[in-house]
Amino acid sequence: MTSAELKLKTSETLDPGFQPASLFFQHYDEQASQNPESTRTILALARPDGTCFHHSMRLLPDGGEFSELNERYIERTLKFLLWMQGGSRIHFCGPRRLADYLRATYSATGARVFDFGFIGQKIFREDLTVEHHDSAATLPPALDKTTTLGGHLQGCRIGFDLGGSDRKTAAVIDGKVVFSEEVPWDPYFQSDPNYHLEGIRQSLQSAAEHLPHVDAIGGSAAGVYINNEVRAASLFRGVTDADVFEGQVRNIFKDLAKEWNDVPFDVINDGEVTALAAALSLKTHSILGIAMGTSLAAGYCDPNGRITSWLNELAFCPVDMRPDAPADEWSGDVGCGVQCFSQQAVARLAPAAGFDFGNMPFPEQLVEVQMALLEGHTGAARIFETIGNYLGHCLPLYARFYPLKHVLLLGRVTSGDGGEILLETAREVLHAYYPELAESIKLHTPDETNKRHGQAIAAASLPALV
Incomplete structure (x- = not known):
């Protein structure tokens, strides 16, 4: 997925280089739906009080030509979910390589060290962690709280x-x-x-x-x-x-x-x-x-x-x-x-x-x-x-x-x-x-x-x- 594919047609704006995440996700989902080897993947964000949010998506086959694209897709998805819903305990049911990638990225030495510290220690008072799951059956159950x-x-x-x-x-x-x-x-x-x-x-x-x-x-x-x-x-x-x-x-x-x-x-x-x-x-x-x-x-x-x-x-x-x-x-x-x-x-x-x-x-x-x-x-x-x-x-x-x-x-x-x-x-x-x-x-x-x-x-x- 190239920058040209995401670039807006409306070049008259003051920011013609803007590449909407909406189009990125839309194009990725279309590719995943058309690829017979894509798999169902779940990100679950849990909190110390038992609150847990599940987000399901289709993931292109990991490795080879899709490695970098999958990293970008899953990292930006997690980033959005962290600040939209919030949780310090990240559970990932999908390729282990991507779980390792998320763990390294959202760590005290990773590119998302700010999110690691702010979401983890400041908001939920514990380290932000990423745990891999081979099966959705082992994920913590979804539980939301409204008021x-x-x-x-x-x-x-x-x-x-x-x-x-x-x-x-x-x-x-x-x-x-x-x-x-x-x-x-x-x-x-x-x-x-x-x-x-x-x-x-x-x-x-x-x-x-x-x-x-x-x-x-x-x-x-x-x-x-x-x-x-x-x-x-x-x-x-x-x-x-x-x-x-x-x-x-x-x-x-x-x-x-x-x-x-x-x-x-x-x-x-x-x-x-x-x-x-x-x-x-x-x-x-x-x-x-x-x-x-x-x-x-x-x-x-x-x-x-x-x-x-x-x-x-x-x-x-x-x-x-x-x-x-x-x-x-x-x-x-x-x-x-x-x-x-x-x-x-x-x-x-x-x-x-x-x-x-x-x-x-x-x-x-x-x-x-x-x-x-x-x-x-x-x-x-x-x-x-x-x-x-x-x-x-x-x-x-x-x-x-x-x-x-x-x-x-x-x-x-x-x-x-x-x-x-x-x-x-x-x-x-x-x-x-x-x-x-x-x-x-x-x-x-x-x-x-x-x-x-x-x-x-x-x-x-x-x-x-x-």
Whole structure:
């Protein structure tokens, strides 16, 4: 499968070298289905608590001409599953050589050392391991856990969403928003947790001033949170001292709850709140919520209307298969979603669109591009067309792994006229390349207020009143 076979026909984008993972997987599946020697293979991702996800696929005969292709296929599949569903114990029923390849790649000395450490030790508190199985009968049984979150609108509530470039806060009374604000901040590389703590305190107090009293507080932030405990989060990536993290970060939200007289207080991953915002807005299920902001946040509401236990960290999931795809500055991997659906994507595409922003912060670059679009700058329009092109090709990839009927787009990148261009381009790509999916997947955007504050409002509905 050559680069030419994966290269887009639409060369008018600002990134004509983009090689969609959706087409890579599509071409591979076609080859496997036509090859009589292909075999059924299973990847199972298990967690310490017994949760386990199974993913089945057909694999071309291993060895010879398909060796390198199989490695690429199975490694990119595992990478996607690790960050979509999550698990520290990888079980592989397939060729032993490929199990050895995955074990070496996802190790302390392998190419995916970031994933090895982050998924394993930081999230699940154990080493990430790969075990080979000759038979599917010896795999751990599939077991998923879902929960019903949010939708609680009674009383006086505060909702907050902690992003990488701003804090969004909303005050809600019986489901009606009476106050919302967006405050810029720069938490990513702050080594002193007091920066985060004081910022969150300020936002909560600002919202509380518009309420007669506070019955509950709900929040969202990028990362993994278990029972309000910070397990791993980009928001606190600047806190590199392990003792400081343990002493001042891990229980930061539990400490805040005490300051507010222990009212019901729930904090979860921002992606899950994105999905909840989508479900509340559209009043339907099988929804993938995608928030394009400082990074890429995502969440999923399943066909039964429940939030899954999946990680849904699509920022790290591969979407671009070219070997020299843009690299994620945090994980070091190339072709990840964050480089296509965030302020980072806007900044990366800006020079090709005729902008010279120098070292201007990414949020400010986005604002400049959006203002230039209003003034008729053709390069600004092409930035959003290119991001829309990415999206149109990535939705089939997401549909490969998620039962999907609806997609709700949120975040600062989708605001204004740029968001409309992005959405229209995505629809055009779907109809041109994936006509069946174009009819089955519906794309949505909330109104402008919910685009910017929808997550904070949905977060407010998280806690149930005692």
